[in-house]
Amino acid sequence: MRTAVVVGAGMAGLATAGGLARGGWQVVLLERGERITAPPTALVLWPNGRRALESIDPEGGWSAIAAPLPDGGVRRPDGQWLVAPRGARAGSGPAAVHLEDLYDALVAGLGDNVQVRTGFGVTTIRTGRRQRPAVSDGRTEIEADLIVAADGIDSTVRRALAPESAAVGSGFAAWQAVIPSYRLPELPPEHAAGGETLGAGYRFVSIPLGERAAGRGGVYWVVTAAGAPRPEPPATQLALLRRWFAEWHAPVGELLAATHADDLVPQEVRELRPLPRSYGFPSGPGGVVLLGDAAHAMPHHLGQGACLAFEDAATLRSLVAGAAPGAGLTAAIEEYGRLRRPRTTSVVRQTRRMSAVVQARGRLALRARDAALSHMRPRLLGAPAPEWTPPE
Numbered sequence: 001m002r003t004a005v006v007v008g009a010g011m012a013g014l015a016t017a018g019g020l021a022r023g024g025w026q027v028v029l030l031e032r033g034e035r036i037t038a039p040p041t042a043l044v045l046w047p048n049g050r051r052a053l054e055s056i057d058p059e060g061g062w063s064a065i066a067a068p069l070p071d072g073g074v075r076r077p078d079g080q081w082l083v084a085p086r087g088a089r090a091g092s093g094p095a096a097v098h099l100e101d102l103y104d105a106l107v108a109g110l111g112d113n114v115q116v117r118t119g120f121g122v123t124t125i126r127t128g129r130r131q132r133p134a135v136s137d138g139r140t141e142i143e144a145d146l147i148v149a150a151d152g153i154d155s156t157v158r159r160a161l162a163p164e165s166a167a168v169g170s171g172f173a174a175w176q177a178v179i180p181s182y183r184l185p186e187l188p189p190e191h192a193a194g195g196e197t198l199g200a201g202y203r204f205v206s207i208p209l210g211e212r213a214a215g216r217g218g219v220y221w222v223v224t225a226a227g228a229p230r231p232e233p234p235a236t237q238l239a240l241l242r243r244w245f246a247e248w249h250a251p252v253g254e255l256l257a258a259t260h261a262d263d264l265v266p267q268e269v270r271e272l273r274p275l276p277r278s279y280g281f282p283s284g285p286g287g288v289v290l291l292g293d294a295a296h297a298m299p300h301h302l303g304q305g306a307c308l309a310f311e312d313a314a315t316l317r318s319l320v321a322g323a324a325p326g327a328g329l330t331a332a333i334e335e336y337g338r339l340r341r342p343r344t345t346s347v348v349r350q351t352r353r354m355s356a357v358v359q360a361r362g363r364l365a366l367r368a369r370d371a372a373l374s375h376m377r378p379r380l381l382g383a384p385a386p387e388w389t390p391p392e
């Protein structure tokens with residue numbers, strides 16, 4: 001049986017391991033943490049990400065855990081519309097999902113052909129023209145036909161194979177939180193749909209997660225601010241957020257007031273610069289691929305990082321489906337890089353344009369931004385990346 005090692009059990013690694021196993025591969029999934037743990041936040045699944053998940057696991061029950069995302073429009077901090085909402089979107093539009101629900105579904109989809117080894121932090125990777133690739137934690141070496149690096153932005157595997165690419169700060173800090181349903185303030189209907197507000201160097205997005213029997217409900221919000229992350233403890237950071245947003249239109253203040261310090265997930269926004277030159281590295285009869293944030297970490301302005309990781313996983317699964325170790329698998333690994341590199345480069349380019357929108361400060365820059373936005377179609381978390389369909 002063909003063998004694969006997937007390094008990293010984040011969203012990218014879990015989706016890839018399950019997808020390969022359903023395609024007949026024997027998979028070892030390595031996670032350096034002692035447990036597979038979802039961050040206590042949520043994300044937007046744009047149609048490309050949903051299609052990718054459905055192609056990786058048609059039985060995954062994705063619509064049961066993902067709440068359709070209403071179009072909440074874009075406002076200024078004083079409440080004036082920059083882009084008015086257009087009402088409900090079609091059923092195949094974007095959806096919001098709690099990460100604990102998403103991880104549960106991905107773990108449930110791993111199946112019997114995936115052996116999970118937690119507490120295994122990969123420290124070295126071995127490749128060569130004549131040998132199968134292998135990873136090691138310094139004690140145990142594991143060899144396979146295919147190694148998938150899904151070990152996130154600080155990927156050990158990428159550092160060894162694509163040292164030209166480095167993780168750097170993007171000039172933004174972000175805070176995320178989910179307020180559970182039972183703690184939600186009473187929101188008037190015009191605010192219940194969530195939405196996006198753009199200030200000078202600040203952005204606030206709120207997204208309802210719905211009240212679903214099959215999923216965790218509540219409201220997810222994400223704040224982005226131009227500048228460095230804050231060093232203070234979470235309670236002080238929350239107090240700071242409440243002060244920054246004190247004058248913003250409802251329900252921004254109400255949502256921040258209902259947030260507890262231990263709901264808060266603060267982080268520095270980082271990205272890879274430049275992207276790795278290649279995502280596929282043949283080695284002997286097989287090789288190594290980079291996938292997810294290990295390949296293309298980018299700021300979250302378009303909400304595409306995980307969606308692209310699911311595209312990666314769906315593409316890889318399809319390319320290696322009929323490939324035997326040797327020329328077939330090597331060609332599939334090279335083709336993976338040829339398909340995914342331009343696609344992710346184009347989304348990174350769009351993300352950079354959105355960075356400029358979020359960073360805009362000063363009267364003239366804000367006026368230019370507002371004028372440009374008022375001509376755009378309604379959108380939340382930026383425009384979804386261009387259409388993508390899973391490979392056959």
Ligand SMILES: Cc1cc2nc3c(=O)[nH]c(=O)nc-3n(C[C@H](O)[C@H](O)[C@H](O)COP(=O)(O)OP(=O)(O)OC[C@H]3O[C@@H](n4cnc5c(N)ncnc54)[C@H](O)[C@@H]3O)c2cc1C
Binds near residue numbers: 150269
């Ligand atoms: C504020 C914010 C909002 C976002 N919103 C969205 C959104 O709405 N939609 C969207 O699509 N994306 C969004 N993203 C992006 C998304 O969160 C990431 O792209 C996604 O989490 C990347 O998943 P990953 O599995 O590639 O990496 P990670 O989640 O970082 O997982 C990597 C895993 O590998 C493990 N690991 C690391 N090193 C090793 C090692 N050496 N050996 C073994 N295991 C290792 C780690 O422990 C971890 O479990 C957002 C990001 C941010 C910061």
